[in-house]
Amino acid sequence: MTALAYSADHTDDESPQPEERLMRLLTAQQAACRADPMPDRATRIRRLDLLHNALLDNRERLIAAVSTDFSNRAAAETELAEILPVLESIAYYRKRSRRFMKSRRRHAGLTLMPARVEIRYQPLGVVGIVVPWNFPIMLALSPLVGALAAGNRAMLKVSEFAPATGDLLGQIIAGLYAEDEVTVVTGGVEVATAFTKLPFDHLVFTGSTEVGKIVMRAAAENLTPVTLELGGKSPAIIHEDFPIDEAARRIAFGKGINAGQVCIAPDYVLCPRAHVRAFCDAFAAAFRKNYPTLRDNADYTAIINDEQKHRLEECLDDARIGGATLIALNPADDELQDTRKMPMILALDTTDEMMVRREEIFGPILPIIAYDSLEEAIGYINDRPRPLALYYFDWDKGRAETVLNRTHSGGACINDTMSQAVADDIPFGGVGASGMGHYHGEEGFRTFSKAKGVVRKGRIDPISFIGPPWNNLAFRAVKAVQKLRFRRRRISDPN
Ligand code: NAD
Numbered sequence: 343m344t345a346l347a348y349s350a351d352h353t354d355d356e357s358p359q360p361e362e363r364l365m366r367l368l369t370a371q372q373a374a375c376r377a378d379p380m381p382d383r384a385t386r387i388r389r390l391d392l393l394h395n396a397l398l399d400n401r402e403r404l405i406a407a408v409s410t411d412f413s414n415r416a417a418a419e420t421e422l423a424e425i426l427p428v429l430e431s432i433a434y435y436r437k438r439s440r441r442f443m444k445s446r447r448r449h450a451g452l453t454l455m456p457a458r459v460e461i462r463y464q465p466l467g468v469v470g471i472v473v474p475w476n477f478p479i480m481l482a483l484s485p486l487v488g489a490l491a492a493g494n495r496a497m498l499k500v501s502e503f504a505p506a507t508g509d510l511l512g513q514i515i516a517g518l519y520a521e522d523e524v525t526v527v528t529g530g531v532e533v534a535t536a537f538t539k540l541p542f543d544h545l546v547f548t549g550s551t552e553v554g555k556i557v558m559r560a561a562a563e564n565l566t567p568v569t570l571e572l573g574g575k576s577p578a579i580i581h582e583d584f585p586i587d588e589a590a591r592r593i594a595f596g597k598g599i600n601a602g603q604v605c606i607a608p609d610y611v612l613c614p615r616a617h618v619r620a621f622c623d624a625f626a627a628a629f630r631k632n633y634p635t636l637r638d639n640a641d642y643t644a645i646i647n648d649e650q651k652h653r654l655e656e657c658l659d660d661a662r663i664g665g666a667t668l669i670a671l672n673p674a675d676d677e678l679q680d681t682r683k684m685p686m687i688l689a690l691d692t693t694d695e696m697m698v699r700r701e702e703i704f705g706p707i708l709p710i711i712a713y714d715s716l717e718e719a720i721g722y723i724n725d726r727p728r729p730l731a732l733y734y735f736d737w738d739k740g741r742a743e744t745v746l747n748r749t750h751s752g753g754a755c756i757n758d759t760m761s762q763a764v765a766d767d768i769p770f771g772g773v774g775a776s777g778m779g780h781y782h783g784e785e786g787f788r789t790f791s792k793a794k795g796v797v798r799k800g801r802i803d804p805i806s807f808i809g810p811p812w813n814n815l816a817f818r819a820v821k822a823v824q825k826l827r828f829r830r831r832r833i834s835d836p837n
Contacts, residue, residue: 360529360536364497367525368540371468371495374522380465381493383439389490390432392518393483397425400514404479410506411478413644413682419600424479427764431484434766435491435787442491442787448795452823458798463791465493467543470566472534472557474549475646476603476704478504482511485546485569486524488781492790494544495523499537502530503646535560542566544790548605549573550702551775569779569789572772573702575609576729578759579719579745580621581736582614589735590624593708596733596759598632601643601684602706603650606731608759609703612719615712622669622688622710629686630673636683637676644682645705651682654705658687660697667691716741723749728774733759752776 378385397404404425409415435442443463450459469489473482482498489496498515500508505528512526519525527537538545538557541564547557548571561568580589593608600607613621633642645651662668672678672685689709692699698709713719723732732751736742742756752772753762763770769780781789807816 360533361539364527364533364536364540367497367521367527368468368542370522371497371525374520375465375467375495383443386439386491386493387436389519389523390436390487393487393490394429394432396514396518397429397483400510401425403510404507407506407510408478408504411475411504412646414640415600415643416641418641419643420479423599424477427480428483428487430766431487431782434783435487438784439491439787442784443493445796450797452827454797456800456802456804458800460796460798462794462796463492463788464794466790466792467494469494469496469790470537470540470542470545471496471498472538472545472547472549473498473500473508475501475503476600476605478507479511481548481571482526485548485781485786488786489544489546489790490524492787494790496525497537497540497542498524498526499534500526500528502528502534539563544569546781547571554777567779569771569781570777571605571770571781572730572775572777573605573704574727574729574772574776575702576606576731576733576751577610577612577723578608578733579612579713579716579723579735580614580617581716581734581738581741582617584735584737584757586617586620587624587627590621591628592735592758593733594625594628594632597686597706597708598629598642599760601645602686602708603643603646603704604760605704606753606760606763607704608708608731608733609729610699610709610711612713612722613710615714618690618710618712622690625688625708626669626671629671633673635674635676636672636685637674637678637681642683645684646682648682650705651684654684654703654707657697657701657703657705657707658689661689661692664693664696665691666693666696666698716745720745720748728752728772728776730772730776731755731759731762750774 405417405420408420445460445462448459448461450457471482471485478501482500486496486498500511508528512528515524515526527533538560545561545566546569547554551572551574554570554572558568558570578593580586593611596608633639636642645654658668667690669688670685671688678684684706686706689698689707692709698707728750730752732749732754734742734745734756746754750773753770755762767783769785770782771777771780779789780786808820
């Protein structure tokens with residue numbers, strides 16, 4: 343695939359080199375930023391409103407495009423997990439942008455008085471956004487909404503593995519914004535590589551941990567700050583006192599969405615040893631209820647492409663050879679060989695050496711790992727890279743508090759899965775191997791703004807009294823005050 347950006351008049355550039363074409367787009371956006379470095383609230387709201395209306399007007403086309411890319415994606419999933427969250431996010435920033443944009447007064451301190459001290463939130467400039475294939479609308483537009491609310495311009499690199507959606511987004515965005523305002527770029531790894539080497543003012547990358555490292559190295563060359571939204575293995579721990587049927591039902595819902603191709607899908611379950619069999623039965627019953635058939639069931643999403651399907655099958659072969667017990671949940675016993683759909687597979691008796699336990703699954707396979715004490719379950723999580731999400735099922739608030747305090751994860755959800763990503767008013771982002779930085783909520787607005795500290799001095803200039811020659815009366819008075827404040831007031835034994 344060669345580089346292609348959607349210009350407002352929909353003409354493609356014939357430039358053979360992605361670098362040149364991309365640099366030209368960036369230079370145009372940078373020039374536009376310089377011409378309007380601090381867009382007012384009305385401009386920002388107009389940009390958000392355009393997107394809001396376009397999502398409503400193109401709902402059906404977007405649903406169809408995503409379904410084309412997946413060879414079948416449940417329309418309700420695209421509606422609920424892609425379009426609705428972006429509409430909600432627009433409404434969120436619309437309502438709060440005035441407050442978020444306001445400068446904030448800060449403490450001046452005795453040394454600076456009289457002066458006004460404040461933080462101003464300034465747009466960074468041009469934000470680059472790199473998008474994966476699994477939620478190709480939401481993961482493109484959700485960072486875009488935050489970037490636009492904070493007054494930036496943006497270039498989006500959509501995924502080559504969701505080309506129908508990428509093309510449609512390109513057309514829609516080109517119809518809404520000038521190319522120097524927001525633009526969409528398509529292409530494969532060559533374009534992605536050139537894109538991430540651009541000297542953006544901020545780069546948001548959503549994708550795998552491995553590619554995240556490459557992207558961060560490329561950004562480092564320009565000292566471009568990055569928000570890395572990566573993957574990982576998100577655990578779900580069930581406490582022995584929690585009703586196992588209820589846990590299974592809630593986990594089955596989360597794991598069934600997009601056939602497990604979700605960054606925050608429960609990757610594996612830590613289940614009390616005595617409840618493993620009951621969990622499998624309850625999960626199977628819940629899955630059967632949600633998806634009575636698979637093959638012709640439009641509600642059950644397929645795997646995005648053959649490569650991903652082969653990867654998942656390889657994982658299963660590796661587990662089978664290693665001695666794992668695999669339980670395929672295919673309620674109507676559908677023939678799936680000639681489709682890209684896969685049954686949901688529960689994996690028991692797995693070991694640490696197996697791919698299902700080492701690598702992010704990102705599909706409809708769920709290892710169930712038996713544990714004997716909560717301590718052991720917490721230890722298992724803490725021995726591994728920090729996950730993007732952690733799910734804990736327990737009505738006991740004290741124990742939930744212990745799990746939250748003793749584990750690290752990008753986000754967490756108690757007694758459910760996935761809901762933390764839907765909450766607009768909290769930050770979303772990983773930690774350690776699952777990423778860095780945040781978007782969503784006020785933190786998202788701050789991510790895309792420079793918090794510029796400003797001190798404003800008035801007509802009275804204390805330095806003219808206090809400054810050199812230092813032996814003057816005013817300076818001696820200040821020294822005496824400082825002595826009183828600090829030297830004479832030692833903090834009594836900090837230990
Ligand atoms: P990926 O890392 O393969 O690709 C993501 C994007 O990076 C694509 O646009 C691709 O073109 C680009 N890319 C590929 N190689 C590149 C390179 N060498 N340099 C620069 N850019 C490059 O990921 P994917 O397969 O599209 O998505 C699946 C992964 O994304 C999973 O690991 C999943 O957990 C993660 N993910 C994370 C989140 C999150 O919010 N944290 C959300 C969705 C997906």
